[in-house]
Amino acid sequence: MSRPTQPSSDGTSRGETRTRDRQRTTRQILDAALIEFSSHGFGGARVDAIAERSGASKPMIYSYFGDKDALYEAALRDAYVQIREGERELDLETLSPVESIASLVRFTLLHYRQNPWFIRMLNTENLRGGRTVRLIADAAAIQSPLIERLGGVLARGRKSGEFRGGVTPVELYVSIASLCYFPISNAHTLRAVFGCSIDDAWLSKHEQDTIRMILGYLTPGPEQQENSQERAT
Amino acid sequence: MSRPTQPSSDGTSRGETRTRDRQRTTRQILDAALIEFSSHGFGGARVDAIAERSGASKPMIYSYFGDKDALYEAALRDAYVQIREGERELDLETLSPVESIASLVRFTLLHYRQNPWFIRMLNTENLRGGRTVRLIADAAAIQSPLIERLGGVLARGRKSGEFRGGVTPVELYVSIASLCYFPISNAHTLRAVFGCSIDDAWLSKHEQDTIRMILGYLTPGPEQQENSQERAT
Amino acid sequence: MSRPTQPSSDGTSRGETRTRDRQRTTRQILDAALIEFSSHGFGGARVDAIAERSGASKPMIYSYFGDKDALYEAALRDAYVQIREGERELDLETLSPVESIASLVRFTLLHYRQNPWFIRMLNTENLRGGRTVRLIADAAAIQSPLIERLGGVLARGRKSGEFRGGVTPVELYVSIASLCYFPISNAHTLRAVFGCSIDDAWLSKHEQDTIRMILGYLTPGPEQQENSQERAT
Amino acid sequence: MSRPTQPSSDGTSRGETRTRDRQRTTRQILDAALIEFSSHGFGGARVDAIAERSGASKPMIYSYFGDKDALYEAALRDAYVQIREGERELDLETLSPVESIASLVRFTLLHYRQNPWFIRMLNTENLRGGRTVRLIADAAAIQSPLIERLGGVLARGRKSGEFRGGVTPVELYVSIASLCYFPISNAHTLRAVFGCSIDDAWLSKHEQDTIRMILGYLTPGPEQQENSQERAT
DNA sequence: TATGAATGAGTATTCATTCAT
DNA sequence: AATGAATGAATACTCATTCAT
Numbered sequence: 001m002s003r004p005t006q007p008s009s010d011g012t013s014r015g016e017t018r019t020r021d022r023q024r025t026t027r028q029i030l031d032a033a034l035i036e037f038s039s040h041g042f043g044g045a046r047v048d049a050i051a052e053r054s055g056a057s058k059p060m061i062y063s064y065f066g067d068k069d070a071l072y073e074a075a076l077r078d079a080y081v082q083i084r085e086g087e088r089e090l091d092l093e094t095l096s097p098v099e100s101i102a103s104l105v106r107f108t109l110l111h112y113r114q115n116p117w118f119i120r121m122l123n124t125e126n127l128r129g130g131r132t133v134r135l136i137a138d139a140a141a142i143q144s145p146l147i148e149r150l151g152g153v154l155a156r157g158r159k160s161g162e163f164r165g166g167v168t169p170v171e172l173y174v175s176i177a178s179l180c181y182f183p184i185s186n187a188h189t190l191r192a193v194f195g196c197s198i199d200d201a202w203l204s205k206h207e208q209d210t211i212r213m214i215l216g217y218l219t220p221g222p223e224q225q226e227n228s229q230e231r232a233t
Numbered sequence: 234m235s236r237p238t239q240p241s242s243d244g245t246s247r248g249e250t251r252t253r254d255r256q257r258t259t260r261q262i263l264d265a266a267l268i269e270f271s272s273h274g275f276g277g278a279r280v281d282a283i284a285e286r287s288g289a290s291k292p293m294i295y296s297y298f299g300d301k302d303a304l305y306e307a308a309l310r311d312a313y314v315q316i317r318e319g320e321r322e323l324d325l326e327t328l329s330p331v332e333s334i335a336s337l338v339r340f341t342l343l344h345y346r347q348n349p350w351f352i353r354m355l356n357t358e359n360l361r362g363g364r365t366v367r368l369i370a371d372a373a374a375i376q377s378p379l380i381e382r383l384g385g386v387l388a389r390g391r392k393s394g395e396f397r398g399g400v401t402p403v404e405l406y407v408s409i410a411s412l413c414y415f416p417i418s419n420a421h422t423l424r425a426v427f428g429c430s431i432d433d434a435w436l437s438k439h440e441q442d443t444i445r446m447i448l449g450y451l452t453p454g455p456e457q458q459e460n461s462q463e464r465a466t
Numbered sequence: 467m468s469r470p471t472q473p474s475s476d477g478t479s480r481g482e483t484r485t486r487d488r489q490r491t492t493r494q495i496l497d498a499a500l501i502e503f504s505s506h507g508f509g510g511a512r513v514d515a516i517a518e519r520s521g522a523s524k525p526m527i528y529s530y531f532g533d534k535d536a537l538y539e540a541a542l543r544d545a546y547v548q549i550r551e552g553e554r555e556l557d558l559e560t561l562s563p564v565e566s567i568a569s570l571v572r573f574t575l576l577h578y579r580q581n582p583w584f585i586r587m588l589n590t591e592n593l594r595g596g597r598t599v600r601l602i603a604d605a606a607a608i609q610s611p612l613i614e615r616l617g618g619v620l621a622r623g624r625k626s627g628e629f630r631g632g633v634t635p636v637e638l639y640v641s642i643a644s645l646c647y648f649p650i651s652n653a654h655t656l657r658a659v660f661g662c663s664i665d666d667a668w669l670s671k672h673e674q675d676t677i678r679m680i681l682g683y684l685t686p687g688p689e690q691q692e693n694s695q696e697r698a699t
Numbered sequence: 700m701s702r703p704t705q706p707s708s709d710g711t712s713r714g715e716t717r718t719r720d721r722q723r724t725t726r727q728i729l730d731a732a733l734i735e736f737s738s739h740g741f742g743g744a745r746v747d748a749i750a751e752r753s754g755a756s757k758p759m760i761y762s763y764f765g766d767k768d769a770l771y772e773a774a775l776r777d778a779y780v781q782i783r784e785g786e787r788e789l790d791l792e793t794l795s796p797v798e799s800i801a802s803l804v805r806f807t808l809l810h811y812r813q814n815p816w817f818i819r820m821l822n823t824e825n826l827r828g829g830r831t832v833r834l835i836a837d838a839a840a841i842q843s844p845l846i847e848r849l850g851g852v853l854a855r856g857r858k859s860g861e862f863r864g865g866v867t868p869v870e871l872y873v874s875i876a877s878l879c880y881f882p883i884s885n886a887h888t889l890r891a892v893f894g895c896s897i898d899d900a901w902l903s904k905h906e907q908d909t910i911r912m913i914l915g916y917l918t919p920g921p922e923q924q925e926n927s928q929e930r931a932t
Numbered sequence: 933t934a935t936g937a938a939t940g941a942g943t944a945t946t947c948a949t950t951c952a953t
Numbered sequence: 954a955a956t957g958a959a960t961g962a963a964t965a966c967t968c969a970t971t972c973a974t
């Protein structure tokens with residue numbers, strides 16, 4: 001029943017073509033899965049919809065990935081892989097420490113805006129209690145080298161006297177991510193409750209504010225504010 | 234199973250127990266719905282599970298609320314109502330401006346930690362594109378008077394010279410919420426990707442950092458940082 | 467809990483009032499049931515709808531009638547009772563035989579048109595295989611004295627030479643009923659399939675045709691037509 | 700269970716069995732649906748029962764037809780299609796006008812007796828107010844070419860002097876259908892109320908009576924009867 | 933290998949019927 | 954006696970998954 005495939009004219013062998021087809025199909029399925037899972041959450045996602053959008057048949061999806069959970073896992077991992085690839089374009093090594101931080105903020109915000117499905121996948125996964133990310137946490141792809149690079153920036157800044165000590169890269173990055181993630185992730189409820197529309201202008205302003213906040217936090221300065229609550233208690 | 238209802242002292246009679254039972258049942262259904270929807274998202278939530286957890290029968294749920302969508306809407310609204318009630322306990326009027334801000338940060342973080350289902354409901358709703366919150370946005374319950382009160386704090390701070398101008402209460406609140414929301418909302422993925430466990434200690438430290446960041450942002454100061462990127466560009 | 471009812475001012479005693487109330491409620495339930503059953507069939511009828519339309523509570527309906535089947539049975543019997551009452555107004559004794567027949571046709575058609583729920587109840591019951599009408603067939607109310615009276619008309623007509631013999635009243639009545647029932651019962655499908663709208667004008671014409679057909683059938687005449695098929699076979 | 704399918708001789712290959720199975724399954728579902736809907740009405744029909752009787756699974760039914768309404772629509776349309784197919788066997792062109800009419804009556808009665816579900820489907824649909832037949836009325840299948848053919852018979856009869864004028868084919872057909880439909884449709888209630896059992900013998904006699912009535916109605920004759928009521932008024 | 937077709941096990945929702953007052 | 958409230962048992966419909974080819 002398998003139709004005879006004559007050797008492809010571009011020099012690839014039959015096996016290679018198959019491999020390439022398989023990769024292409026896998027890619028299409030993952031893209032469709034990312035859209036579907038990030039649009040409707042895990043429970044609301046439909047394998048049918050993924051099949052239709054990807055152009056692959058359902059048995060194919062099952063044969064490639066196993067079941068819905070496994071497909072979700074693959075999609076989540078792929079989400080991280082794509083994001084990590086994006087992060088590689090970020091330059092934290094040649095800019096000045098201050099500029100590196102500003103650049104990181106700008107990049108993070110832009111990244112979230114350009115890949116809204118990523119935020120949605122993270123929301124979905126956290127709603128699920130992280131049960132899947134835990135499974136794939138050991139895989140190298142998911143861990144971000146960003147922390148290490150950010151550690152370098154902090155060290156440089158401390159050495160140059162621009163930054164104070166006592167700030168870990170993880171804490172710093174979580175703060176940056178928080179400020180970039182939340183307004184985009186929660187745009188709908190923010191608009192409904194506070195009447196603010198999180199559009200380009202709003203986010204541009206927010207970008208400035210965030211940079212100011214983060215740099216203010218890193219600056220050595222007179223350090224009066226952080227004692228405020230100690231006095232209060 | 235029927236708890237002893239002491240005779241009502243306010244003159245209401247008969248029907249009273251029915252009413253009270255209805256209220257109690259409604260409450261139980263809403264509680265169960267909040268747990269279910271915030272645990273599994275809308276698509277993954279099961280009306281059966283809500284019935285079982287609440288102790289109400291399914292027909293009762295449908296008779297009280299209509300359908301799954303309406304039940305979700307009621308639960309979402311209730312989530313906001315509960316949060317608004319919590320916010321009333323917050324004192325932003327008698328404390329000093331700086332202390333008010335610190336207090337708001339502490340309160341927000343505590344609030345999110347103590348009511349994790351709230352964060353999860355917001356995530357769920359935003360995953361749905363906010364289609365339900367839009368429906369109930371006009372209800373008084375949902376809009377927060379917090380913004381107005383925060384505006385008062387900012388005004389007082391500006392008058393006393395502690396705060397600079399040019400900061401709107403919404404922007405400020407979004408930043409505070411961002412910093413408090415994200416680490417809790419995304420605790421699972423953060424742990425998997427950055428290896429940090431968002432526990433009490435972590436959050437205590439984060440609370441300090443957040444207060445420092447926010448106050449640093451509000452302080453007039455030499456204003457060098459916020460120009461950094463202008464130099465860069 | 468039963469409120470004291472002072473003796474009614476119109477001379478009826480408490481017991482009588484209760485009896486009268488019960489009768490009135492029963493009547494209202496039956497009316498609502500006739501509408502509901504004849505509108506939606508047995509399977510499509512909703513006890514809730516009957517309760518709402520009748521103004522009676524569902525437990526009352528169940529206490530009065532038993533269950534849905536029994537209620538249907540009562541409604542069906544009532545349909546026949548009402549129809550029989552209507553038939554009493556028909557005069558088949560004083561008019562001439564020919565006029566009696568014409569009058570019966572006119573009456574039957576009018577009757578069906580004025581009580582469309584009756585046709586629908588009959589359709590419903592026949593769809594059910596007559597399982598209920600069989601139960602109540604023994605009750606006097608349901609059997610029609612019409613056949614007997616029609617027998618008298620036929621006898622008179624035969625005696626006067628206007629009608630031929632060999633026609634039983636049941637056969638005759640079935641033919642009349644057929645011609646009156648079908649166009650009304652099947653008005654919707656007739657319109658869809660044959661494009662004819664069964665309105666007043668159409669039915670007036672049909673009334674004439676029916677009378678002509680029936681009388682032609684009863685008239686002694688040269689009797690050529692009815693042999694036609696014997697020749698054919 | 701799979702009947703042996705001989706290799707198709709018309710050049711179609713593969714997919715053929717699938718198609719044929721689909722057609723066969725569709726047929727079985729429609730048959731089961733006709734039985735179920737005509738036995739219990741729309742509201743009383745159970746999709747489960749149709750699945751069981753047809754041997755198809757419920758999801759298959761839904762995948763083939765859509766939902767219960769659509770299945771009902773398909774069944775109703777199919778009922779008409781089958782009936783129209785039956786009518787094609789009827790010869791109204793070569794027989795004499797009188798014989799044609801007699802033949803049509805005999806055919807109609809036989810048809811109704813042999814396909815009792817057809818009458819029941821019509822009853823069901825009319826009980827529903829014809830809302831579905833209206834949807835499919837435009838489909839060619841449903842409209843009967845019978846009327847046209849009957850018009851031809853009437854014309855021939857008028858030309859030969861056997862039939863009078865002033866009779867439209869629709870009116871005539873409705874009368875014939877009435878006389879054939881009602882005794883079968885209402886057999887159950889007729890038996891209960893008038894004690895007559897509508898069996899083969901009864902219907903044979905009724906067939907004769909109907910032919911007599913219809914032909915009497917068509918015959919030119921002295922035309923005395925139809926004036927009777929004018930005298931009465 | 934690839935896929936149209938098929939289904940077991942749900943899932944939201946309804947309804948006849950009964951309880952508690 | 955009368956009814957608002959409650960529910961067991963369906964009922965229409967769906968979906969992740971597998972079969973047959």
